[in-house]
């Protein structure tokens with residue numbers, strides 16, 4: 001089980017590089033991340049995008065592209081489809097979003113003909129390494145599913161649990177977050193949380209322990225839970241935080257990244273291969289950590 005990103009990266013480095021197809025690679029932070037991941041033996045890149053710009057930015061970040069395969073496609077939608085096709089045809093092992101909107105790359109990924117979709121929901125996870133926490137924690141879904149219903153929340157949890165298993169957490173503790181710890185019939189997230197907990201108790205969701213509703217403080221702080229008299233196997237020990245909607249997840253992620261010392265790795269999971277999906281504003285190390293996690297996840301799925 002990895003407790004820090006250093007351990008995660010070390011593990012990812014210990015196996016042969018995997019081929020990564022990068023959609024719209026014309027961005028200095030993307031190229032810096034790809035360069036570092038290549039130098040560290042994590043990946044072998046295939047770049048898709050505006051070749052002229054890729055070459056200009058590569059010079060800026062001192063990246064020698066002479067041995068790198070580049071597909072010239074200045075249109076970001078077409079570049080996204082090309083990058084997905086490269087994975088679908090087996091030329092690359094997994095996929096990364098570069099300087100393109102999340103919805104654009106996700107639509108390319110969801111295109112049925114490419115065959116990367118499976119019969120399950122795709123969802124976004126952010127694995128976070130927080131300075132004041134002694135473990136890695138996932139927040140989901142702050143990037144793909146906007147207003148998930150109960151069935152979608154079940155699948156979002158299952159996807160996050162699979163990622164936790166891939167980093168060695170055998171029985172992750174999952175908290176469906178709400179604004180309080182009691183079921184309030186007027187607050188849907190509390191009702192969903194209670195049902196999801198019961199579904200896990202009855203074996204309808206496997207490989208994890210779920211208990212909720214809990215508020216954020218009681219999910220991550222044993223002190224806070226104790227203070228409120230909450231008795232729960234997951235209170236203060238959450239490995240996975242399920243947020244009720246995309247806004248909560250997006251705001252939580254951005255608040256943590258601006259106001260605390262946080263490192264993050266982000267993927268869309270649930271397809272045949274993991275997809276590195278970071279915000280365009282995320283720095284190169286977030287993209288690098290995401291590649292490391294993507295590689296581990298890919299290897300876990302292929303075991």
Ligand code: COD
Nearest residue numbers: 102103104106107110120121122123142143144145146250
């Ligand atoms: N998993 C599996 N299949 C899906 C999913 C999913 N999460 N979402 C849609 N599909 C399938 C549908 O069943 C359908 O067959 C096809 O894909 C198209 O579905 P639509 O019409 O609902 O798809 P879109 O293109 O309108 O929306 C899909 C997006 C992923 C683009 C959309 O959900 C979206 O824009 N999400 C938010 C992304 C975003 O802006 N994030 C920004 C925060 S960083």
